[in-house]
Amino acid sequence: MNRLDTLEAQSIYILREAYAAARPLAMLWSIGKDSNVVIWLARKAFFGKVPFPVVQLDTAMELDEVYAYRDRYAKEWDLDLVVIDCPPESEMDPDLPPMTRAAARKSAGLANLLAANAYKGIIVGIRRDEEATRAKERVFSPRALSGAWEFRDQPPEFWDQYTTDIPEGTHLRIHPLLHWTEVDIWRYSQRENIPINPLYFSRNGKRYRSLGEKNITAPIASDASNIDEIIAELEITRTPERAGRLMDNEAEDSFERLRTSGYM
Amino acid sequence: MANDAPAANSALSVGSTAGDLMRVVIVGHVDHGKSTLVGRLFHDTGQLPDGKLEAIQEMCRRRGMPFEWAFLMDSLKAERDQGVTIDTSQIWFRHNQRHYVIIDAPGHREFIRNMVTGASNADAALLLIDADQGVRRQSRHHSYLLQLLGVREVAVAVNKMDLVDYDEKRFRQIEAEYRSYLEGIGVRARRVIPISAREGDNVANASTNMSWYTGPTVLETLAEFERPESSVDRPLRLPLQDVYKFDDRRILAGRIESGRLKVGDELVFSPSNRTARVASIEAWNTPDAPKAAEAGQSVGITLDEQIFVERGEVASHTEDAPIETDVFHLRLFWLADAPLQVGRSYGMKIGPRRMNATVERIDRVIDVDALSDHKAEKVARDEIADAVVRTNQLVAIDEHEELPRTGRAILYDRHLTLAGGIISMGGYPDQREQVTVRSTNVTAVDHGVDAARRAARNRHKPGVLWFTGLSGAGKSTLAMALERRLFDEGYQVYVLDGDNVRTGLNANLGFSPEDRAENIRRVGEVAALLADAGLIVITAFISPYRSDRDRARTAAGESFREIFIKADVETCESRDPKGLYKRARAGEIRDFTGISAPYEEPVTPELVVDTSARDVESCLDELVAYVKSNFNNPA
Numbered sequence: 001m002n003r004l005d006t007l008e009a010q011s012i013y014i015l016r017e018a019y020a021a022a023r024p025l026a027m028l029w030s031i032g033k034d035s036n037v038v039i040w041l042a043r044k045a046f047f048g049k050v051p052f053p054v055v056q057l058d059t060a061m062e063l064d065e066v067y068a069y070r071d072r073y074a075k076e077w078d079l080d081l082v083v084i085d086c087p088p089e090s091e092m093d094p095d096l097p098p099m100t101r102a103a104a105r106k107s108a109g110l111a112n113l114l115a116a117n118a119y120k121g122i123i124v125g126i127r128r129d130e131e132a133t134r135a136k137e138r139v140f141s142p143r144a145l146s147g148a149w150e151f152r153d154q155p156p157e158f159w160d161q162y163t164t165d166i167p168e169g170t171h172l173r174i175h176p177l178l179h180w181t182e183v184d185i186w187r188y189s190q191r192e193n194i195p196i197n198p199l200y201f202s203r204n205g206k207r208y209r210s211l212g213e214k215n216i217t218a219p220i221a222s223d224a225s226n227i228d229e230i231i232a233e234l235e236i237t238r239t240p241e242r243a244g245r246l247m248d249n250e251a252e253d254s255f256e257r258l259r260t261s262g263y264m
Numbered sequence: 265m266a267n268d269a270p271a272a273n274s275a276l277s278v279g280s281t282a283g284d285l286m287r288v289v290i291v292g293h294v295d296h297g298k299s300t301l302v303g304r305l306f307h308d309t310g311q312l313p314d315g316k317l318e319a320i321q322e323m324c325r326r327r328g329m330p331f332e333w334a335f336l337m338d339s340l341k342a343e344r345d346q347g348v349t350i351d352t353s354q355i356w357f358r359h360n361q362r363h364y365v366i367i368d369a370p371g372h373r374e375f376i377r378n379m380v381t382g383a384s385n386a387d388a389a390l391l392l393i394d395a396d397q398g399v400r401r402q403s404r405h406h407s408y409l410l411q412l413l414g415v416r417e418v419a420v421a422v423n424k425m426d427l428v429d430y431d432e433k434r435f436r437q438i439e440a441e442y443r444s445y446l447e448g449i450g451v452r453a454r455r456v457i458p459i460s461a462r463e464g465d466n467v468a469n470a471s472t473n474m475s476w477y478t479g480p481t482v483l484e485t486l487a488e489f490e491r492p493e494s495s496v497d498r499p500l501r502l503p504l505q506d507v508y509k510f511d512d513r514r515i516l517a518g519r520i521e522s523g524r525l526k527v528g529d530e531l532v533f534s535p536s537n538r539t540a541r542v543a544s545i546e547a548w549n550t551p552d553a554p555k556a557a558e559a560g561q562s563v564g565i566t567l568d569e570q571i572f573v574e575r576g577e578v579a580s581h582t583e584d585a586p587i588e589t590d591v592f593h594l595r596l597f598w599l600a601d602a603p604l605q606v607g608r609s610y611g612m613k614i615g616p617r618r619m620n621a622t623v624e625r626i627d628r629v630i631d632v633d634a635l636s637d638h639k640a641e642k643v644a645r646d647e648i649a650d651a652v653v654r655t656n657q658l659v660a661i662d663e664h665e666e667l668p669r670t671g672r673a674i675l676y677d678r679h680l681t682l683a684g685g686i687i688s689m690g691g692y693p694d695q696r697e698q699v700t701v702r703s704t705n706v707t708a709v710d711h712g713v714d715a716a717r718r719a720a721r722n723r724h725k726p727g728v729l730w731f732t733g734l735s736g737a738g739k740s741t742l743a744m745a746l747e748r749r750l751f752d753e754g755y756q757v758y759v760l761d762g763d764n765v766r767t768g769l770n771a772n773l774g775f776s777p778e779d780r781a782e783n784i785r786r787v788g789e790v791a792a793l794l795a796d797a798g799l800i801v802i803t804a805f806i807s808p809y810r811s812d813r814d815r816a817r818t819a820a821g822e823s824f825r826e827i828f829i830k831a832d833v834e835t836c837e838s839r840d841p842k843g844l845y846k847r848a849r850a851g852e853i854r855d856f857t858g859i860s861a862p863y864e865e866p867v868t869p870e871l872v873v874d875t876s877a878r879d880v881e882s883c884l885d886e887l888v889a890y891v892k893s894n895f896n897n898p899a
Contacts (some may be wrong), residue, residue, distance in 0.1 A: 001560050003285060012562035013519045016505040020575055020616070045517075047564060048548045049510045128354050136380070137355045141680070156377035156599055156681050158384030158413065161613055165679040179365075181356055192549070238314040256265055 004160065006218050007180055011038075011159065012045040013084045014176040015123070016141055019045075021164035021193035022140070022172050028110070028264060031066045032211040033185055033200065035126035037063075040194050041176060042123075052123075053080045058110040060085070060187045065199045071196060082099050084109050087107070088101055099216045099247035100254045107262040114171060123174045123231030124264045130210075130241055131248065133256045141173040142166050143193040149260050150171075173264075174235045183234050190227040210242050286489055288368040289383045291410065292392030293402035300462040301392060302366055303333025304380070305482065308468035309529070311357045312336075312460040318857060333462070340630065355381070355747040357865055358719075362793075366384075371599065376646050377599045380684065385409055388417035388489040390482070394422060395434055395458070396427045400444050401633055408632045411451050412597055412686060412885040414668050417489045418446070419455040421482055426460040430473045433742050439467040444562060448635050455485045461767055480769065495522035496559045497724075499584035501662070501670045503615035504533075504577050507761030508564070515546050515564040521669040522614070523830060524558035525565070534660035535588050537700055540567040553563030576617030578660040578670065586670060587689060588696040589812055591624070596685030597648050604643035610675040610682060620652040622894040624864075651685075654810075661687050661740070691861045695811060697783050718798035722756050725895045726795040728820040729730065729802045729887075730814060732866060733829035734858045735844055738875040742829060743804040746887050748855065750800060755891070757800045775855060787818030795823045800895060808857045827887075828869040833858045 001009070015038075018025055027042070028051075029035045042050045046067040056070060076083040086109030092101040110191070128135040136155055139212035155163045158218070166172060177185075189196060199208045199219075207230075225231040242248050248255045255263075290298045303320075305598055306312050320335045339784040369382035383389065389410050410418065416634030420442055428434045439456040446453050450695055458477050465471035468483045478489065484686075500523030508515045525531070525542060532539045545554040545605045578586055598604050604623060614619040627650040628637035640825045643649040651808045664686035675683040719725050731739040731748075743759045750757040766773070770786055773779040786806050807813050817824045836858065837845040848856035855861040866872075870889055873883050 001558075006560060009519060015506070016562070017367055017616070017675040020506045044548050045562070045621075046508065046510060047513070047515060051510065129356055132353070135355065154378065155382075155679075156684075157381045158684055159669075159674065161674045161681070161684075163679065163681065163889055165676070167679060238312075240313050244609055 004047040013177040015045040018174045025121040027123035029054045038125040056081045057106045097250035217245045285363045287365040289386035290390045291406040292401045293600040296392045299334030302335040304461045319542040390827045391420045434478045498522040502579040517564045519562045526556035531579045532582045533573045538571040539899045540569040543568045587694040591654045591688040593688045594685035596683045598643045598683045600682040620656040624652045692782040727800045727823045727895045728791045732807045734836045735830045736839045737831040738805040741803045760803045784812040792819040808863040825870040828866045828872045830874045835876040
């Protein structure tokens with residue numbers, strides 16, 4: 001088995017554990033390259049069918065191409081798509097720095113989703129290599145009902161034995177891509193022929209390396225206009241993947257604060 | 265830029281899929297410099313993301329402290345403020361065609377569960393020791409845990425050599441001490457390297473301060489680590505995660521933990537022991553349906569027959585199926601605050617299967633410092649112990665030595681994971697043969713004479729008096745004497761005795777745990793037949809395993825009475841009528857019950873006859889009275 005086969009097999013194992021032991025189950029779909037891969041893996045794990053709702057936390061601030069991708073492939077892949085409108089920025093904690101406050105809308109949308117549905121498992125396509133606090137995540141990460149992440153008190157997780165029994169009223173974040181890297185995502189998307197949002201490819205010398213809402217995400221300077229070129233670019237870049245995600249770096253701990261209070 | 269991860273530069277590190285992947289965990293006592301080593305490794309190999317160095321300088325300036333490499337890994341603000349790693353972190357880097365995931369595991373005692381989490385996914389480990397402080401308890405504890413977790417590739421870095429003036433003598437002393445400790449627990453350290461992570465000695469570049477050391481650097485040692493052996497050529501194990509019925513296919517899903525399978529193979533599912541053939545291997549988005557699959561793959565299969573199987577069953581080939589048992593040894597590491605207690609029942613997971621397990625006894629708690637052990641009734645947090653556990657159902661397992669992935673278990677209680685452990689049988693028999701029914705298309709017919717008529721003619725009811733106890737407890741003596749007394753009083757009675765049966769019915773059986781179990785199974789069935797014929801049957805067998813006696817009870821039904829012929833080992837050994845204890849003590853007999861093999865005392869016997877303090881006659885009187893009150897027809 002090569003590297004991509006190994007990654008795929010492990011992710012499928014995780015998705016099947018989630019489906020067996022963490023129901024009712026839903027998946028968050030940001031419509032970015034990572035959660036698109038999760039959907040693909042789910043179709044592999046469950047032989048063509050995605051047997052749980054796929055939820056978009058919508059701030060109405062996504063780029064047009066993101067909505068176009070969503071509408072086309074939700075239909076084509078026969079997804080049970082649920083769109084949740086996130087609360088407005090005016091309702092967010094005013095102490096947060098401005099970009100972070102904008103991003104917090106998604107945590108609030110997720111909290112509303114959880115309050116309205118008794119989901120036991122929420123699948124999220126985050127990766128350890130994206131961001132340092134995500135590097136400390138568990139594959140099955142127990143959360144309070146509020147979504148808060150108790151990073152000081154995480155359960156042990158070894159030999160692929162995941163925490164699936166949780167107190168009433170709490171939920172699990174399930175992270176099937178935790179062990180993948182950015183390049184893995186591209187190589188796998190290429191191998192599997194997963195449709196790519198054109199925003200990732202260079203137009204007028206710029207492309208999006210990481211997709212987020214248009215008010216808090218900036219494209220990077222790049223001439224990469226296909227996957228091979230993206231991979232070649234990533235081979236030599238010394239810039240972090242989320243550099244264009246403006247809320248991450250407003251303060252030393254802005255993203256950590258987002259995450260401990262429930263951000264993905 | 266403050267919070268970008270070192271990990272975020274995966275792009276430049278794991279750029280290609282060529283080359284192999286090695287997951288290396290860095291462990292050791294708190295403050296021995298794990299995070300610093302990782303920071304230094306990244307810096308010296310030119311793999312820090314842009315701006316990271318400046319960001320760390322800024323964080324340190326703001327805290328009014330000298331430059332701290334560890335901030336690269338310690339991404340949580342609380343970690344930086346307290347100068348400790350709270351949770352396992354992972355970062356990626358590449359060097360010379362090899363890709364590494366570096367797992368930084370915390371060294372605090374209270375963070376053992378995080379260390380275990382990080383280390384269990386590792387292929388290799390780098391153990392860090394502080395040259396100034398030397399080998400500490402955590403160093404020993406961590407290396408013991410690595411061994412239990414199954415990490416076989418290990419190297420040691422003796423850090424902070426700058427603090428001991430790069431003194432060779434100090435290094436050699438630590439090297440000798442730690443090597444000898446590791447050998448004591450069966451770990452071979454590939455290298456022991458003197459380094460200074462802070463100063464960069466022997467991390468990526470050879471040190472100019474220690475000309476006396478000519479071995480490889482840390483970076484060169486990482487390159488030497490060998491990947492764990494593939495389990496493809498081992499017996500097939502496919503634990504089922506689920507059975508799907510999304511369309512007209514009934515798909516059994518799971519990951520192959522070892523071995524390989526192909527379409528047409530006959531599979532046996534344990535512990536239900538049902539068999540069927542692989543009709544197809546299902547896959548989505550592949551041009552052709554696969555014909556074979558192997559270890560590591562997550563697969564789906566359909567069967568030629570619609571047998572009932574569910575999550576937790578283990579598919580294998582029939583010829584090398586897993587062990588089936590409800591009792592085994594577990595070497596465990598206890599992670600919970602409340603201690604493990606003898607007699608308590610816990611949730612247990614072996615792969616996807618769940619069951620309850622009762623801790624029957626704790627054989628020893630291992631002192632990781634002295635490598636000695638002591639008896640105990642409890643196992644406290646962070647202790648390692650050997651226990652015997654009994655499950656509430658038959659489970660399919662493997663010896664950890666043989667197949668590690670299906671030879672380990674975790675204990676849990678509601679939402680808490682309490683312990684991990686590795687499995688061995690240590691004298692307990694594989695019960696697979698006992699529970700396998702090979703005859704099919706069999707229909708029982710009714711006899712021409714029913715039980716009531718037989719009881720009326722015999723003037724007593726049938727019964728099985730199952731004597732169990734140690735060799736020398738008095739089973740045969742009492743059985744033969746009781747047979748004579750009952751016969752004289754007009755009972756239809758017969759004794760099945762160990763040695764007598766082994767010369768005929770069971771002449772083809774030896775003394776392995778499995779053969780002993782089969783011996784008892786046959787005796788149980790014969791006793792049930794004789795009781796069915798109206799007799800009172802007395803059996804005189806050590807029958808040390810509770811599961812075997814339970815099966816004999818099931819065979820005989822309501823006429824079964826478990827009678828514990830009780831005498832302690834010392835008493836039995838002093839009697840030693842057949843000279844067996846003497847030979848066992850001399851090592852001439854292996855697996856001798858009470859000496860080198862377990863005897864499981866009855867939990868709720870119908871009668872206990874204590875022979876250590878009484879003479880034969882008074883024991884006999886008690887037995888005769890018991891028979892009269894239990895088996896005489898109503899007046």
